Amino acid sequence: MNVLAEVTGHIGAIGYGLATLGPGIGVGLIFGQGVQAIARQPEAYGLIRQNMLLGFVLTEALALIGLVAPFIYG
Amino acid sequence: MTLLTLPAADRFEAPGPSIFDFPPLFEGAPYWLTKPVVSAILGALIVCALAWSAFAKPQLVPRGMQNIGEKGYEFVRDQVAKPFLGKDTDRFMPLLLSVFFLILLWNLFGVIPLIQFPVASHIAFPAVFALTIYVVKIYLGIKHQGLIGYFRNMMFPPGLPKPIYILLAPIELLSNMIIAPFTHAVRLFANMFAGHLILAFFSLVGFWFLFEKLTPLGAPVGVIGVVMTIAMTGLEIFIQFLQAFLFTLLAAMYIGSSLHPDH
Numbered sequence: 001m002n003v004l005a006e007v008t009g010h011i012g013a014i015g016y017g018l019a020t021l022g023p024g025i026g027v028g029l030i031f032g033q034g035v036q037a038i039a040r041q042p043e044a045y046g047l048i049r050q051n052m053l054l055g056f057v058l059t060e061a062l063a064l065i066g067l068v069a070p071f072i073y074g
Numbered sequence: 075m076t077l078l079t080l081p082a083a084d085r086f087e088a089p090g091p092s093i094f095d096f097p098p099l100f101e102g103a104p105y106w107l108t109k110p111v112v113s114a115i116l117g118a119l120i121v122c123a124l125a126w127s128a129f130a131k132p133q134l135v136p137r138g139m140q141n142i143g144e145k146g147y148e149f150v151r152d153q154v155a156k157p158f159l160g161k162d163t164d165r166f167m168p169l170l171l172s173v174f175f176l177i178l179l180w181n182l183f184g185v186i187p188l189i190q191f192p193v194a195s196h197i198a199f200p201a202v203f204a205l206t207i208y209v210v211k212i213y214l215g216i217k218h219q220g221l222i223g224y225f226r227n228m229m230f231p232p233g234l235p236k237p238i239y240i241l242l243a244p245i246e247l248l249s250n251m252i253i254a255p256f257t258h259a260v261r262l263f264a265n266m267f268a269g270h271l272i273l274a275f276f277s278l279v280g281f282w283f284l285f286e287k288l289t290p291l292g293a294p295v296g297v298i299g300v301v302m303t304i305a306m307t308g309l310e311i312f313i314q315f316l317q318a319f320l321f322t323l324l325a326a327m328y329i330g331s332s333l334h335p336d337h
Contacts, residue, residue, distance in 0.1 A: 050153070053316075053319075056320075064265060067264055
């Protein structure tokens, strides 16, 4: 079968680049809305910060798995 | 006449995953006695020594090391344990305190001169921590909610329309049983792995272009490399602290979710 199109080279780097799109937007949303929430209700800062960090760490994990995956496969 | 740039034969080689491979410490040592293992043991001993010096003879009015130790204890108790564990905080403080300070010290080894290896960048170390927390979570969950009750509370949280459960139950099971411990370990590992690679890359750029192969065009690149190394080290210290804190936070959250199922 003839190859119509092909991508060669460092696929891992492209894979990681794609993996940062979603978590980048996600982390931006988390902290943006967290800052807004603090602005609306400054006395709830502790509660908001705790939830912000929790959401951040869960979202960041996906980007980091994308970073590590190319190293696993080659 | 000095060359402005380098001939194509001398190329800068970026550091790769091979910088994480370590040979045994000295000739004739067993194959497992490498620098990461020694750093891990050293970290554990230092944490024990610090805890001992702070709390061996506790006074009512704290002085010196006990002051610092109490500040650390209060930090973990109020920021990490209390929000998730509530009244069971005191029961799990030993576990969470040890986990937090050990991982923090292991991470900080990545920027301390002469050691300069974040122990958590070998997957085994965070994997064992995550596995321990996982076993504790399941044991406590089954003890407090019963075997059937634990999985029923996890997969079928009350108060949802019936058809949703068909979709929700497998996702919840997979997420809590498989993905949670995996990401718990990989998060810490990947952060330390990436951080170490970044520091190695920029310091190698600085060293190569300023000392190994000094050329007039390459020297500014070397200076940029040194400046970036300093900046990245600062960022790395922040990330190391944050990752230790978040690892412990998630451990407390998992244990808390086993003790009191979703309210």
